[in-house]
Amino acid sequence: MIRSEDTDLISEKAFAKILIQSEDTGLGLNWTGLNFEDSSWQSGQTGIGFERIAGDFDDLINFPILEMRGKNSSCLMRIPFEISDKETLNQIASLKLYIKYDDGFAAFINGKFVNGKNSPDPLLWNSRATKSHPDQLAMEYESIDISKIIPELFIGKNILAIQGMNTSRAGSDFLISPKLSYQTRSSIGISNSAITYSAPINLSSSGRIKARVLKEGEWSPINEAKFIVGSPANSDNLVISELLYNPKGNSEENEFIELMNISDQRIELSGVQFTNGIRYKFKDSDQLEPSQRLVLTPSNYEGQLDNGGERITLIDADGKIIESFRYNDKAPWFESPDGEGPSLVRIAPEKESDPNMASSWRPSITDNGNPGTSDAYPFEGGELLDYALNSNEKLPIRYEFIKDLNNETTSLICSISRNLGADDVLLTMEFSTNLKDWNEGIFLSDSLNSSDKNEISWKSQPISINLAGKQFARLKISTR
Numbered sequence: 001m002i003r004s005e006d007t008d009l010i011s012e013k014a015f016a017k018i019l020i021q022s023e024d025t026g027l028g029l030n031w032t033g034l035n036f037e038d039s040s041w042q043s044g045q046t047g048i049g050f051e052r053i054a055g056d057f058d059d060l061i062n063f064p065i066l067e068m069r070g071k072n073s074s075c076l077m078r079i080p081f082e083i084s085d086k087e088t089l090n091q092i093a094s095l096k097l098y099i100k101y102d103d104g105f106a107a108f109i110n111g112k113f114v115n116g117k118n119s120p121d122p123l124l125w126n127s128r129a130t131k132s133h134p135d136q137l138a139m140e141y142e143s144i145d146i147s148k149i150i151p152e153l154f155i156g157k158n159i160l161a162i163q164g165m166n167t168s169r170a171g172s173d174f175l176i177s178p179k180l181s182y183q184t185r186s187s188i189g190i191s192n193s194a195i196t197y198s199a200p201i202n203l204s205s206s207g208r209i210k211a212r213v214l215k216e217g218e219w220s221p222i223n224e225a226k227f228i229v230g231s232p233a234n235s236d237n238l239v240i241s242e243l244l245y246n247p248k249g250n251s252e253e254n255e256f257i258e259l260m261n262i263s264d265q266r267i268e269l270s271g272v273q274f275t276n277g278i279r280y281k282f283k284d285s286d287q288l289e290p291s292q293r294l295v296l297t298p299s300n301y302e303g304q305l306d307n308g309g310e311r312i313t314l315i316d317a318d319g320k321i322i323e324s325f326r327y328n329d330k331a332p333w334f335e336s337p338d339g340e341g342p343s344l345v346r347i348a349p350e351k352e353s354d355p356n357m358a359s360s361w362r363p364s365i366t367d368n369g370n371p372g373t374s375d376a377y378p379f380e381g382g383e384l385l386d387y388a389l390n391s392n393e394k395l396p397i398r399y400e401f402i403k404d405l406n407n408e409t410t411s412l413i414c415s416i417s418r419n420l421g422a423d424d425v426l427l428t429m430e431f432s433t434n435l436k437d438w439n440e441g442i443f444l445s446d447s448l449n450s451s452d453k454n455e456i457s458w459k460s461q462p463i464s465i466n467l468a469g470k471q472f473a474r475l476k477i478s479t480r
Helices: 086-091 147-152 384-388
Strands: 007-010 015-019 042-045 048-051 074-083 092-102 104-109 112-117 142-145 156-165 173-184 207-211 223-227 238-244 256-261 273-276 293-296 311-315 321-326 344-346 361-363 398-404 409-417 425-432 442-445 455-459 472-479
Touching: 007 074, 074 173, 086 092, 092 104, 092 112, 092 147, 092 156, 112 147, 156 173, 238 311, 238 321, 384 425, 384 472, 409 425, 409 472, 425 455
Parallel strands: none
Antiparallel strands: 007 173, 015 042, 015 074, 048 173, 074 156, 092 142, 092 173, 104 112, 104 156, 207 223, 238 256, 238 344, 256 293, 273 311, 311 321, 344 361, 398 409, 409 455, 425 472, 442 455
């Protein structure tokens, strides 16, 4: 099939009406409608935005609105366009919105929502973008198919309404620059190199296939389907294996998130995407070899990893959850990865430990983690105790009692110094008051001494001070 060039309905530097509200005037979403009265709004050209300090957006801004900064995180804009006659309207086969944006937007045509990026629901007069959109991505047009809205188009005047959003009203820059174009049925013909379909098509790689039928000079609507060639990534073969969510220092540019193929065969990442925490969708050609690790950095994804902890969700091509967990920087999660240098490492990721459990993670041995590799070392025989614990420590188990006078209870806390990379062992501390009944302690990670990332602690269940007698603890070491 062959196609002509797109026909523009809205070009660059198109006429627009702009409003920045300083308070809620009760507009709701009425301003998105075709016949809304906007004569009191400012007039300008698309390429609407500002930069507090001259930067990358300067050449893209045709209507500066620096007054938006500190006033509102949202800017409303209405961009009229014309469809000349019924013949033109009937020939529109596909409609695309091309948009450069920083940080988010919600778009409407003639009052009907068509698409949004980083936009909250519901929209308010002062809504903020839910995630930041990196400047290097904001300067490139993102193509969005909005053909579903074609039935809402009219002969004559139409309106593209956009609510552009910053992540906060104090943002240092902002940009909305849209284009709208269509292709017609008459612009689609049969290529001279087209081959008559006579047998099943063998696919050599994953991807999306689009097809339509030409019958009596009229093309059918496009049908499309996505095909994955090979073993698709899913919860059985792909895990999140490492996070550097708060690098040491003031910059976040060194943060990363790492994935690992824990299977014995190559997996296809087509359709896999992060939907919480960060935003990233893998390309159809992306693959991971057995035991291979893949690292994503802020230059790859939208948003950033929250320094205080948040939910990370990774889904497969069918929308099913591969992993979804909430990491944290407070006990029982390790505190040293929160800005003190180490990353947060998944212990023995190939064992598919529960990522929601703080005990499934540990700090990395060295600062800034080990993206793309592992700092774990295997147990190769010998004394399991020597492999698991730091042999330089004189006292394998250190203990203290703590009292809660408000509740009149006491607890025994035990700490050990372990070999940080000894991921082949599982360490648990058990407590008893009679040497018969043993209960696993409450894991405290490194919260008692985050400056020593080798140290981990457990606490016994509290017991009444009046009933407290002897308490016992034992360290249980087993291979995973």
